[in-house]
Amino acid sequence: MTIYLNALGMICSLGDTHAGIRQRLFAGDSGLHASERHMSNDVARHVGSIALTDAELPSLDHLPLREHSRNNRVALAALAQIRSEVDALIARFGPDRIGIVLGTSTSGIAEGEVAFKHYVEHGAFPSHFHYGQQELGSPAAALAATLGVSGPAYVHSSACSSSAKAMASAARLINMGLCDAVISGGVDTLCDFTIAGFAALDSVSAERCNPLSANRHGINIGEGAALFLMTSEPATVALCGWGESSDAHHISAPDPEGAGAILAIRQALQRAAITPEQIDYVNLHGTATLQNDAMESKAIHQLFGAATPVSSTKSFTGHTLGAASAIEAGLCWLTMQDDNPTGMLPPHLWDGQADPALPSLNVVAVGKALGRPPRYVLSNSFAFGGSNAALIFGRG
Secondary structure: OOOEEEEEEEEEEEOOOHHHHHHHHHHHHOEEEEEEEEEEEEEEEEEEEEOOOHHOOOOOOOHHHHHHHHHHHHHHHHHHHHHHOOOOOOOOHHHHHEEEEEEOOOOHHHHHHHHHHHHHOOOOOOOOEEEHHHOOOOOHHHHHHOOOOOOOEEEOHHHHHHHHHHHHHHHHHHHOOOOOOOEEEEEOOOOHHHHHHHOOOOOOOOOOOOOOOOOOOOEEEEEEEEEEEEEEEOOOOOEEEEEEOOOOOOOOOOOOOOHHHHHHHHHHHHOOOOOEEEEEEEEEOOOHHHHHHHHHHHHHHHHOOOOOOOEHHHHHHOOOOHHHHHHHHHHHHOOOOOOOOOOOOOOOOOOEOOOOOOOOOOEOOOOOOOOOOOOOEEEEEHHHEEEEEEEEEEEE
């Protein structure tokens, strides 16, 4: 059974509308900016904050306190963009036939940061804090309660591959006949915990990240949400294939030979029943860390050579952690729609100084187009612990 991506709700540093996000993406207009709030060692960090202010995000008054978090408000902002399509399917299939599978890594950690600071200063947690706000399953519970659906609702949390694995799980739920439709994707929001954690690993760049460059210094953290409405009913873009693997190599570093990454991509190609030559564009995981770029370049060159167009979009959005796979899938989805007839591709923002130690790749320049809509697109996600996922999208 073919699984289609029927609708997309997305909010990230590039905007909160399809037209606005795509315009900035193809123009090479990064959404990253310096933030004095998110500092480490007195160095301002570049982050990818969402376009909406907190005051503009949806209210959570209809939910219990345990589901109150900024993370869930961002998820509801993305849901609002596809709410009419979702409500129509609930009415058609029934609330028990609608599933929710998401990816996240932060959930309500930001609320926990504020609460524990309050505890240190006052000896008690604030009245607006509930420990459940930090539960990783909270975003799925919040969406289910908001929609009144009772199908499977759960969250994957496998770091940077979380929402790719969520989308693969959503496809399996539909293929198994357990759901007629699934809302799937990911959400993650900025918090000091993740920025300080990556900074402690010396993995955060003070400037805009510089994937594949000899001058790269690490990642920028971003935030956002992307939610797909997935069904078996035909649409412009389908999830044609997915692959998952585990390196079991190191707690944070990838297998330098890229064996797990290659395995995941080959699984996705096999499930999609296509060859590497049929892929028109690869959205790299492209974190701009030394080890990830080296591993991924090796894997992509081995499978696709030096001709297939590639880019990392993390220079636009930052690394949105548990939401990264879904947001990057959203950028691919926008690229594959009918209103991109010339096949403009997401460009690769960097200084152009290729690392000579890396295999040569066909990096997409701003303004590059295929001359036709892309037929098949690959999006990679490679996470801590060697959790690898690859998604292939095709025009239906």
